[in-house]
Amino acid sequence: MNKTASEPRGAEPAKGEMTGAEIVVQALRDNGVEHVFGYPGGAVLPIYDELFQQEDVQHVLVRHEQGAGHAAEGYARSTGKAGVMLVTSGPGATNAVTALQDALMDSIPLVCITGQVPTTLIGSDAFQECDTVGITRPCTKHNWLVKDVDQLAAVMHEAFHIAMTGRPGPVVVDIPKDVQFAKGRYTPPQTAPRPSYQPRVQGDLEQMKAAVAMLREAKKPIIYTGGGVINSGPEASHLLRELVELTGFPVTSTLMGLGAYPASGERWLGMLGMHGTYEANMAMHDCDVMLCIGARFDDRITGRIDAFSPNSRKIHVDIDPSSINKNVRVDVPIIGDVGRVLEDMVRLWRATAHSDKSALEPWWQQIDAWRARDSLAYKPNDDVIMPQYAVQRLYALTRDRDPYITTEVGQHQMWAAQHFGFERPNRWMTSGGLGTMGYGLPAAFGVQIAHPDALVIDIAGDASVLMTMQEMSSAIQYNAPIKIFILNNQYMGMVRQWQQLLHGNRLSHSYMESLPDFVLLAQAYGAHGIRCEKPGDLDAAITEMISIDKPVIFDCRVAALANCFPMIPSGKAHNEMLLPDEATDEAVANAIDARGRELV
Amino acid sequence: MNAQLQPTGSAYFITRETESHERRTLAILVDNEPGTLARVIGLFSGRGYNIDSLTVSETEHERHLSRITIVTRGTPHVLEQIKHQLERIVPVHRVVDLTTVAVERGHDRPLERELALVKVSGAGDARVEALRLADAFRAQVIDANTEHFIFEITGRVSKIEQFIAIMTPLGLVEVCRTGVAAMNRGAEGM
Numbered sequence: 001m002n003k004t005a006s007e008p009r010g011a012e013p014a015k016g017e018m019t020g021a022e023i024v025v026q027a028l029r030d031n032g033v034e035h036v037f038g039y040p041g042g043a044v045l046p047i048y049d050e051l052f053q054q055e056d057v058q059h060v061l062v063r064h065e066q067g068a069g070h071a072a073e074g075y076a077r078s079t080g081k082a083g084v085m086l087v088t089s090g091p092g093a094t095n096a097v098t099a100l101q102d103a104l105m106d107s108i109p110l111v112c113i114t115g116q117v118p119t120t121l122i123g124s125d126a127f128q129e130c131d132t133v134g135i136t137r138p139c140t141k142h143n144w145l146v147k148d149v150d151q152l153a154a155v156m157h158e159a160f161h162i163a164m165t166g167r168p169g170p171v172v173v174d175i176p177k178d179v180q181f182a183k184g185r186y187t188p189p190q191t192a193p194r195p196s197y198q199p200r201v202q203g204d205l206e207q208m209k210a211a212v213a214m215l216r217e218a219k220k221p222i223i224y225t226g227g228g229v230i231n232s233g234p235e236a237s238h239l240l241r242e243l244v245e246l247t248g249f250p251v252t253s254t255l256m257g258l259g260a261y262p263a264s265g266e267r268w269l270g271m272l273g274m275h276g277t278y279e280a281n282m283a284m285h286d287c288d289v290m291l292c293i294g295a296r297f298d299d300r301i302t303g304r305i306d307a308f309s310p311n312s313r314k315i316h317v318d319i320d321p322s323s324i325n326k327n328v329r330v331d332v333p334i335i336g337d338v339g340r341v342l343e344d345m346v347r348l349w350r351a352t353a354h355s356d357k358s359a360l361e362p363w364w365q366q367i368d369a370w371r372a373r374d375s376l377a378y379k380p381n382d383d384v385i386m387p388q389y390a391v392q393r394l395y396a397l398t399r400d401r402d403p404y405i406t407t408e409v410g411q412h413q414m415w416a417a418q419h420f421g422f423e424r425p426n427r428w429m430t431s432g433g434l435g436t437m438g439y440g441l442p443a444a445f446g447v448q449i450a451h452p453d454a455l456v457i458d459i460a461g462d463a464s465v466l467m468t469m470q471e472m473s474s475a476i477q478y479n480a481p482i483k484i485f486i487l488n489n490q491y492m493g494m495v496r497q498w499q500q501l502l503h504g505n506r507l508s509h510s511y512m513e514s515l516p517d518f519v520l521l522a523q524a525y526g527a528h529g530i531r532c533e534k535p536g537d538l539d540a541a542i543t544e545m546i547s548i549d550k551p552v553i554f555d556c557r558v559a560a561l562a563n564c565f566p567m568i569p570s571g572k573a574h575n576e577m578l579l580p581d582e583a584t585d586e587a588v589a590n591a592i593d594a595r596g597r598e599l600v
Numbered sequence: 601m602n603a604q605l606q607p608t609g610s611a612y613f614i615t616r617e618t619e620s621h622e623r624r625t626l627a628i629l630v631d632n633e634p635g636t637l638a639r640v641i642g643l644f645s646g647r648g649y650n651i652d653s654l655t656v657s658e659t660e661h662e663r664h665l666s667r668i669t670i671v672t673r674g675t676p677h678v679l680e681q682i683k684h685q686l687e688r689i690v691p692v693h694r695v696v697d698l699t700t701v702a703v704e705r706g707h708d709r710p711l712e713r714e715l716a717l718v719k720v721s722g723a724g725d726a727r728v729e730a731l732r733l734a735d736a737f738r739a740q741v742i743d744a745n746t747e748h749f750i751f752e753i754t755g756r757v758s759k760i761e762q763f764i765a766i767m768t769p770l771g772l773v774e775v776c777r778t779g780v781a782a783m784n785r786g787a788e789g790m
Contacts, residue, residue: 133635134638137635137638137639137642138642138646141690142690142691143635145634145635162690194631194690194691195693196630196631196690196691196692196693197690197691299612320688321684321687321688322681322684322685322687322688324684325677325680325681326681326684570612
């Protein structure tokens with residue numbers, strides 16, 4: 001991502017000195033920040049006092065610092081801007097850690113400002129002291145402890161620059177309380193970044209030429225895209241569509257990249273990976289040239305590395321050189337911003353002779369045969385709501401409203417990815433890398449703050465949603481009409497699925513006993529509660545949910561023992577998927593052989 | 601790359617390394633600011649890389665640049681990752697694999713030197729022998745009384761190892777080593 005935050009707004013010329021707290025708020029203004037998610041405490045009170053006395057930057061109060069982090073992530077992912085959070089020292093900072101690691105693994109620009117005890121008390125085990133920069137060092141792209149107020153403005157600007165550029169990520173600025181009070185000089189954002197930080201954005205021309213030549217010769221090509229396309233900005237998604245249109249190649253995507261290419265597009269194969277479609281995984285396995293754009297060959301994608309797409313030559317476009325050859329050897333690495341590289345590759349493709357799309361006919365016939373396998377099928381049921389059916393109906397009844405979808409983590413997340421169609425980038429917010437249960441509700445809140453009039457739905461599970469349920473209170477406070485659509489099977493479904501696969505169906509602690517009454521819980525928060533138990537009632541209930549202009553918790557009672565298929569069992573290759581119609585109880589129990597289990 | 605073990609009955613794949621390990625010496629130029637060394641070391645511990653030796657000091661005072669020398673071991677694949685992961689750290693300017701550069705320039709390996717202080721105590725023949733051997737190794741006596749010597753010795757790692765091994769039966773009390781400082785031969789810089 002190259003673009004910096006939006007244009008600095010008419011900042012007052014910096015004259016004379018400011019307090020550290022004033023510098024922080026001025027730096028937020030100059031970096032185009034409109035919303036800050038936070039929670040006050042002793043060590044950030046000077047900044048809160050400063051926020052109170054101005055109106056340019058709106059502070060959004062959460063109920064837990066983790067919620068602030070995920071809300072800021074949702075805000076960032078749905079806008080392309082940096083998400084900003086403000087928390088106090090000690091427990092404020094440690095509560096932010098989960099969100100920071102989440103943003104690191106999913107490459108989300110997140111600026112976290114933490115208060116710290118006064119510099120003179122650092123190291124004395126003072127009240128609410130912790131080594132914030134030490135704790136957050138491995139879970140940030142970079143962090144700073146600012147001990148000199150004259151450095152504060154420069155550090156704040158650099159923090160935004162580093163969060164937003166290159167491979168985006170979270171940063172922490174730790175500001176001791178005495179520095180917030182001290183007076184110092186404010187400097188406006190600098191354009192010259194530090195010499196040691198120069199992300200490469202332009203792809204190497206020779207490599208791109210080699211890539212285009214390789215693609216042109218391909219008989220069985222595939223384009224495999226990831227979150228990097230989304231991160232690079234809407235233009236990158238546009239260029240991806242153009243490239244697919246020009247080449248006629250099939251395209252699949254990781255969980256993170258959904259929406260870059262439209263689900264309704266004719267070249268779309270659906271998501272790939274552990275719970276991806278049969279056609280996507282088979283095409284990955286059998287292809288002869290793979291073009292990976294802004295994805296990182298994650299273990300959920302590749303399955304068995306030594307059996308991963310064994311006969312293909314691979315082209316990998318990524319802005320982070322350390323992603324190249326990390327898990328999978330590639331033949332043509334292209335380091336650069338996805339948008340820039342796609343622009344060049346589209347230009348190079350157009351410049352050389354037209355290729356014959358009919359050469360791909362046999363490949364498409366093969367793909368159509370895999371498609372006919374209908375790997376996302378499930379057994380419909382007239383008495384019990386199948387979770388897949390619930391997601392399909394939700395999609396059908398909301399798709400014309402361009403909804404923003406967040407999720408928690410588990411079976412419901414995979415069903416949402418499989419059965420909800422995404423047409424545009426920045427509409428899908430899910431915790432991919434870290435797999436953070438409790439992500440979806442606060443993320444939905446953050447999305448709604450950024451898009452007050454949009455339809456924002458958290459497709460949730462009954463277990464995950466309880467981890468950050470307290471943010472319903474924030475949604476009520478800010479009139480953020482988020483819809484929490486819980487696929488309630490009264491299990492930690494994905495945990496149970498693995499226990500069935502690997503642990504002899506011994507369901508150790510994966511049953512959610514004593515769940516709250518979600519309808520009453522909604523009412524307790526001042527939200528609206530809906531329960532639906534019959535497939536026949538579902539459409540009316542979803543329509544009701546959409547029509548209500550305040551937060552809704554929708555308790556959708558689904559088939560308790562449904563499992564998520566298709567699936568690549570561990571230790572298997574892409575062409576050894578377990579398909580839903582083959583997934584009998586016996587097949588599930590034996591999907592991973594006895595020898596494998598003994599190794600655990 | 602690596603051998604894949606059979607299904608482990610977990611959500612992950614367990615690999616066994618089949619490539620052999622190589623020893624490399626890396627020179628890393630960084631901004632000398634708080635936390636940089638912690639970041640570099642944290643990368644090695646967090647990602648399970650090896651450190652055989654590490655030295656660091658500011659080498660360009662005006663630009664506040666420090667040079668870190670790390671001797672590490674790993675498969676070629678891991679060593680490539682180490683270099684890229686180091687380059688990703690914001691205050692890291694450059695990472696040079698001195699071993700690879702040395703080979704490219706037609707040398708066996710980069711120049712590597714280490715300094716050690718070695719304290720030996722004893723009397724009689726052992727004491728005489730320690731001093732004689734120290735002389736043979738060109739170690740300097742930098743402190744002594746009637747019961748001990750402190751030797752200062754500089755050289756390749758193997759020489760220091762050998763010197764310490766020889767001193768052990770002669771009354772070795774204490775050793776302090778700097779770790780490896782390294783540079784490539786020839787007129788060119790890093």
